[in-house]
Amino acid sequence: MKLDSQNAEPLYMQLVRSIQADIASGKYPDGSRLPSETEFSEIYHVSRITVRSALKALAEQESIVRLQGKGTFVLQRKLKRNLSLATSFTEACREIGKVPGAKLVSSGIKPASITDQQVLNLRDGDNVVYLQRLRYADNLPVSVEEDRFPMRYSFLLNENLDDSSLLDVLKQKYNITFVMEHRTIELVYAPEHIAQLLCRPNKTPMLYIVSSGREKSHDIPGQRSLQYILGESFKLYI
16 A cells, blocks of 8 residues: 655655544454554555654544554544533444444332432422433443433333434434533442443442433423443543
């Protein structure tokens, strides 16, 4: 494979784009070891200085990581979540070319906690609809989500929410969308049952995100969401 020396674009940038394309196509999967500088030099018929410049640019873009004495590896592409918006997990996966998945772990009706009452504007003795789901990216478990809703959302108990976006179901089928009202993030140790669901050791450090949303059309509280997510799999921004 040769790069075009007559092209106005520098050779190292052509090499950057070529390696990026190979990573995106799966030729070099997440976590895999890349060829050495010498091997890349032979593959593309360019100098090691050109290869070194390309790998430096890729490292600065957080596409790869270079480990002294071990080699160069493809970094796991993180799911990007905008904390200021009610973005779905499904959208975050698709943005970076991963296949989203979901499995319903448990669902039903339970008494509203004091916090549920405060956030969802409920009274003492009221119940909530709850859904606990395990979320996957390329068949790997990365998050456990528990959503709580006022009882008017009991219709969700009849929905098949495996491998589907809850926000998409609400929007497309029921014309319900949320405006994010409040969100907190903590670094916590995963409870035993959460660690088991994610196939991780007990007390694995995780991000714990609690958020609430208001129904956009009626401006009333509609959702309280509790999420345990593997920080290594996500990039959060505002």
